[in-house]
Amino acid sequence: MKLRMDYNNMMDSRIGAEGISQKDFDAWKPAIERATKTMTEKRPAMTWRELPYNQKEIVADITAYAHEMKNEIDAFVVLGIGGSALGPMAVQQALNHPFYNELPREKRGGFPKLYVVDNVDPERLVYLFETVDPTRCLFNVISKSGSTSETMSQFMIIKALLEEKLGKEKARQHIVCTTDTAKGNLITIAKEENYKYFIIPDGVGGRFSQLCPVGLLPAAFCGIDIAGLLAGAAQMDALCKTDDITKNPAYMFAALHIIALEKGKNITVVMPYADSLKFISDWFAQLWGESLGKHFSLEGKVVNVGQTPVKALGVTDQHSQVQLYTEGPFDKIIVLIGVDTYRETLTIPKLYGDMPSLGFLGGVTHNDLIQTEQAATEYALTKASRMNMTLTLPAVTPQTLGQLLYLFEVATAFAGYLLNIDPFDQPGVEEGKNATYALFGRPGYEAKKAEMDAAPAKDGKYIV
Numbered sequence: 001m002k003l004r005m006d007y008n009n010m011m012d013s014r015i016g017a018e019g020i021s022q023k024d025f026d027a028w029k030p031a032i033e034r035a036t037k038t039m040t041e042k043r044p045a046m047t048w049r050e051l052p053y054n055q056k057e058i059v060a061d062i063t064a065y066a067h068e069m070k071n072e073i074d075a076f077v078v079l080g081i082g083g084s085a086l087g088p089m090a091v092q093q094a095l096n097h098p099f100y101n102e103l104p105r106e107k108r109g110g111f112p113k114l115y116v117v118d119n120v121d122p123e124r125l126v127y128l129f130e131t132v133d134p135t136r137c138l139f140n141v142i143s144k145s146g147s148t149s150e151t152m153s154q155f156m157i158i159k160a161l162l163e164e165k166l167g168k169e170k171a172r173q174h175i176v177c178t179t180d181t182a183k184g185n186l187i188t189i190a191k192e193e194n195y196k197y198f199i200i201p202d203g204v205g206g207r208f209s210q211l212c213p214v215g216l217l218p219a220a221f222c223g224i225d226i227a228g229l230l231a232g233a234a235q236m237d238a239l240c241k242t243d244d245i246t247k248n249p250a251y252m253f254a255a256l257h258i259i260a261l262e263k264g265k266n267i268t269v270v271m272p273y274a275d276s277l278k279f280i281s282d283w284f285a286q287l288w289g290e291s292l293g294k295h296f297s298l299e300g301k302v303v304n305v306g307q308t309p310v311k312a313l314g315v316t317d318q319h320s321q322v323q324l325y326t327e328g329p330f331d332k333i334i335v336l337i338g339v340d341t342y343r344e345t346l347t348i349p350k351l352y353g354d355m356p357s358l359g360f361l362g363g364v365t366h367n368d369l370i371q372t373e374q375a376a377t378e379y380a381l382t383k384a385s386r387m388n389m390t391l392t393l394p395a396v397t398p399q400t401l402g403q404l405l406y407l408f409e410v411a412t413a414f415a416g417y418l419l420n421i422d423p424f425d426q427p428g429v430e431e432g433k434n435a436t437y438a439l440f441g442r443p444g445y446e447a448k449k450a451e452m453d454a455a456p457a458k459d460g461k462y463i464v
């Protein structure tokens with residue numbers, strides 16, 4: 001099963017002057033060639049590209065661990081944020097029952113419930129512990145840096161709670177860490193306190209980590225075929241290896257977006273027509289936003305580039321956002337994600353045949369309805385000369401999902417090099433982290449605190 005990408009509606013031949021022309025491609029040819037060369041040169045450093053191939057033993061270890069532990073616990077709880085949380089959520093939503101946690105255990109294949117706690121809103125953990133017994137949970141602390149305040153604070157709360165309830169030795173069995181091989185506190189703690197741990201390989205950054213233990217461990221604990229996910233990624237990698245952009249869906253996706261950006265399309269809306277793919281938009285939003293939104297070019301020149309990712313869901317957002325997308329400013333690309341075959345078929349009964357506005361629905365399936373509405377939205381966008389493109393999954397399976405994730409990852413890296421920025425850093429995130437440390441008086445952040453204190457005070461007249 002192979003994912004398809006149709007970008008006809010990005011082109012001037014379909015949407016006129018708003019579209020991309022052959023002339024645009026010609027103008028971008030040197031940049032595309034440069035980015036292609038960079039991708040080849042930097043491939044050895046992009047170790048996330050090898051994840052489909054080099055994890056046989058890890059997959060076996062994760063699978064065995066999930067089977068050994070699954071009956072011991074009621075819930076698997078991810079403690080992580082950003083790249084350490086969005087992937088696990090997206091894959092679970094895509095491949096498991098939408099009401100997975102509400103199903104009786106036997107309908108979950110005997111696997112535990114899954115919760116992802118990716119915020120430090122105090123209500124989140126308190127209410128979680130009103131829902132599940134922490135002593136019946138396995139907590140997966142995921143942090144590449146091993147020092148993210150949000151995740152590590154959750155870990156500290158849970159460690160103390162478990163030790164109080166179970167004692168040190170038993171508490172230990174309820175914590176598993178996923179972190180860097182050497183950097184940060186988490187690996188030190190895991191080793192010293194004897195927690196089971198999995199490694200995030202060097203060169204695999206947070207938002208590119210879904211296909212390593214960051215994503216594979218939670219997925220395996222929900223009964224997902226993780227080898228299938230990796231097989232799908234390998235299938236996409238076979239296409240992404242080619243330098244011929246017309247045959248490389250990831251390079252083409254990136255090039256279309258960056259050429260469009262130059263033509264004023266500052267926003268890309270990802271709109272799956274499947275509830276199962278809803279959180280893929282969240283995952284993509286971080287990947288695209290954090291990777292491409294940059295102040296400096298690779299040569300240190302101020303560039304302030306990026307393209308704002310927006311999350312939407314078909315058909316739901318047809319009744320919320322599509323008015324804006326078809327008639328508002330010409331500043332967006334709409335990426336529709338369709339599915340050929342849904343996991344279920346639902347037929348509308350033949351009722352109200354005498355009422356034309358309802359009668360036509362009788363005998364039609366919801367499958368037809370959602371696909372027809374997708375086609376109709378595509379038509380409306382195209383008629384209004386709005387750039388749009390469609391990715392289609394034959395069905396949502398581990399293999400096709402692996403293809404989609406890998407496509408987006410390679411596209412993001414390629415888009416970064418087309419923009420001549422570093423797609424793998426996130427200095428803008430660091431500023432906020434450092435300011436938090438300074439406000440808490442963390443040693444070493446005195447200069448930052450002084451800088452913050454010296455900022456102009458707020459004026460009461462602007463507060464109502």
Ligand code: PA5
Nearest residue numbers: 082083084143144145148206207
């Ligand atoms: O993509 C990234 O690097 C970030 O979004 C991180 O995933 C996020 O900040 C969490 O970092 P860490 O995994 O180090 O706790």
